[in-house]
Amino acid sequence: MASVSNDAATHRGPGRARWLVVLVPYVWLLLFFVAPFLIILKISLSDTAISMPPYTPVFEGFGAIGDFISELDFENYVFLTDDPLYIQAYISSLRIAVISTLLLLLIGYPMALAMARAPTSIRPTLVMLVILPFWTSFLIRVYAWIGILKPDGLLTLLLQTIGLMGPDDQIQIFRTDTAVFIGIVYSYLPFMVLPLYSALEKMDNTLLEAANDLGCPPLKAFWRITFPLSLPGVIAGSMICFIPITGEFVIPDLLGGADTLMIGKTLWTEFFGNRDWPLASAVAVILLLALVVPIMIFQNQQKKVA
Amino acid sequence: MKSSRFDITVLTLGFAFLYIPIVILVVYSFNASRLVTVWGGFSLHWYASMWSNEGLMDAAWVTARVGVLSATLGTVLGTLAALALVRFQKFPGRMLFSGMIYAPLVMPEVITGLSMLLLFVALGVDRGFWTVIIAHTTFTMCYVAIVVQSRLLTFDRSLEEAALDLGCPPVKTFFKITLPLILPAVVAGWMLAFTLSLDDLVIASFNTGPGATTLPIKIYSQVRLGVTPEINAICTILIGLVTIGVIVASLSTKRAEIRRIRDEHLAQRQGI
Numbered sequence: 001m002a003s004v005s006n007d008a009a010t011h012r013g014p015g016r017a018r019w020l021v022v023l024v025p026y027v028w029l030l031l032f033f034v035a036p037f038l039i040i041l042k043i044s045l046s047d048t049a050i051s052m053p054p055y056t057p058v059f060e061g062f063g064a065i066g067d068f069i070s071e072l073d074f075e076n077y078v079f080l081t082d083d084p085l086y087i088q089a090y091i092s093s094l095r096i097a098v099i100s101t102l103l104l105l106l107i108g109y110p111m112a113l114a115m116a117r118a119p120t121s122i123r124p125t126l127v128m129l130v131i132l133p134f135w136t137s138f139l140i141r142v143y144a145w146i147g148i149l150k151p152d153g154l155l156t157l158l159l160q161t162i163g164l165m166g167p168d169d170q171i172q173i174f175r176t177d178t179a180v181f182i183g184i185v186y187s188y189l190p191f192m193v194l195p196l197y198s199a200l201e202k203m204d205n206t207l208l209e210a211a212n213d214l215g216c217p218p219l220k221a222f223w224r225i226t227f228p229l230s231l232p233g234v235i236a237g238s239m240i241c242f243i244p245i246t247g248e249f250v251i252p253d254l255l256g257g258a259d260t261l262m263i264g265k266t267l268w269t270e271f272f273g274n275r276d277w278p279l280a281s282a283v284a285v286i287l288l289l290a291l292v293v294p295i296m297i298f299q300n301q302q303k304k305v306a
Numbered sequence: 307m308k309s310s311r312f313d314i315t316v317l318t319l320g321f322a323f324l325y326i327p328i329v330i331l332v333v334y335s336f337n338a339s340r341l342v343t344v345w346g347g348f349s350l351h352w353y354a355s356m357w358s359n360e361g362l363m364d365a366a367w368v369t370a371r372v373g374v375l376s377a378t379l380g381t382v383l384g385t386l387a388a389l390a391l392v393r394f395q396k397f398p399g400r401m402l403f404s405g406m407i408y409a410p411l412v413m414p415e416v417i418t419g420l421s422m423l424l425l426f427v428a429l430g431v432d433r434g435f436w437t438v439i440i441a442h443t444t445f446t447m448c449y450v451a452i453v454v455q456s457r458l459l460t461f462d463r464s465l466e467e468a469a470l471d472l473g474c475p476p477v478k479t480f481f482k483i484t485l486p487l488i489l490p491a492v493v494a495g496w497m498l499a500f501t502l503s504l505d506d507l508v509i510a511s512f513n514t515g516p517g518a519t520t521l522p523i524k525i526y527s528q529v530r531l532g533v534t535p536e537i538n539a540i541c542t543i544l545i546g547l548v549t550i551g552v553i554v555a556s557l558s559t560k561r562a563e564i565r566r567i568r569d570e571h572l573a574q575r576q577g578i
Binding site: 018020021022024025026028029030031032033034035036037039040043107110111113114115117118126128129130131132133135136137138139140141143144145146147148150152153154156157186189190193239240243244246247248249250254264267268271272277280281284287288291294295298299302303 | 310312313314316317320321323324325327328330331334341342343383384386387389390393394397399403404405406407408409410411412413414415416417418420421422424425428440441443444447451476501504505507508511512522525526529530533537541544545548549551552556
């Protein structure tokens with residue numbers, strides 16, 4: 001029957017089971033992924049009230065649209081734009097995400113290239129070695145860096161032992177932006193390497209051989225052939241890293257200092273610290289707006305791959 | 307192209323960067339001393355104290371149950387979603403549907419977590435064990451869908467068509483032919499979903515309630531207070547479990563793949 005055919009010609013009759021395949025995940029995602037966004041938008045436009053849950057216009061069904069519009073209140077957004085803290089957090093998040101993505105490309109690209117050039121027999125092992133850290137907890141991997149970067153941690157010990165540092169000196173990386181960059185690059189490296197590798201691995205090597213035969217120096221061949229052909233991987237990897245990094249919370253919270261501003265951390269503080277749900281929602285909506293374009297690029301890229 | 311010395315250096319440095327912190331973490335879980343920089347000799351002390359830490363053990367149990375339930379639910383929904391994406395070229399709102407599958411993969415967790423919490427509040431649902439499961443199911447199903455989708459795209463449809471032509475009902479065809487063939491991807495999807503659930507701090511923090519403290523939430527609250535070797539011990543156990551799981555899974559999928567290729571060859575030869 002039709003549950004396995006995709007065109008009208010081989011359509012073997014109706015079937016309700018066929019549509020359940022689409023309907024069940026569809027309804028689930030509408031209810032638990034799309035509906036929450038509409039609610040967050042609604043609540044970001046509500047007044048704060050000291051109650052539980054802390055926001056006033058409670059969701060009361062899909063009432064009259066007129067009511068809804070008259071209730072709209074941009075106070076939270078005005079507040080966000082008035083307070084330089086939020087704007088700074090916003091810009092700082094984007095800055096950290098851009099720099100981290102560039103660092104990831106700089107480190108990930110040579111790794112992916114080396115993997116793609118490795119003998120075919122060891123490639124699956126190399127891929128597995130890149131994936132394995134990704135399977136271990138994010139939190140654990142960030143935690144591992146605390147012990148290394150702490151002023152009385154292992155990096156200080158190492159530098160003291162090899163004599164680069166006096167016995168009383170301590171390295172001051174922990175709770176700075178540098179530690180945040182290290183944590184981000186470390187945590188997201190597999191996400192950057194894998195799409196790059198899959199783009200580079202598919203590449204036709206005869207092109208490089210042809211360039212070589214025609215006397216093109218290797219570096220020039222790289223920029224004229226390898227890099228342009230790997231561009232889909234570069235875009236996919238950059239988006240997969242850039243988008244979640246912008247909203248990152250765990251890394252700046254555990255490795256960053258009090259002056260490390262990131263919007264994900266701000267949202268968390270507003271919600272759990274200040275219990276200001278409408279303001280947290282407004283922060284989320286603004287964060288989402290910044291990410292709409294990258295998310296769309298990512299989706300187009302994924303559809304082309306599929 | 308041959309591997310140059312440059313490539314070997316790059317890979318060595320890259321893998322050192324990826325693995326040294328984890329190795330250090332594991333090694334220091336066996337440290338008798340509480341200090342990170344002092345090696346006080348080999349000891350299983352922190353494993354014993356972790357074991358007797360009731361809060362930590364309760365959290366581990368909650369996490370395991372959340373992981374199994376949400377991964378299973380996520381795998382069923384994700385597999386259906388993958389079938390919908392690959393086998394249904396046209397249906398109303400297909401664009402929206404594929405958007406809903408890809409967006410959660412990159413969505414910052416703070417947004418997903420907060421928005422889902424607000425849904426539960428709006429619906430008047432008390433937060434706790436089940437809200438965490440629903441939240442985890444929602445984001446893990448998308449990962450499962452991607453994994454299963456890639457298997458379905460390289461899938462030989464002729465076996466299915468043969469079964470249908472011979473009068474096998476479609477649901478039976480799915481369970482007898484399609485599912486066994488995509489099983490490695492479904493299992494891989496389940497494992498991915500399980501580890502993602504095990505790993506999640508942010509979404510769980512927003513959607514949890516009394517009595518449903520998961521392990522990452524517990525670990526996070528202890529880590530904020532400082533490094534303790536007890537955390538190293540539980541992290542080591544988690545890393546060990548995940549490593550064993552990944553290796554077993556990759557070996558078994560490799561074996562299944564080999565068997566499948568052999569079967570296909572056999573079938574082809576007999577066909578001739």
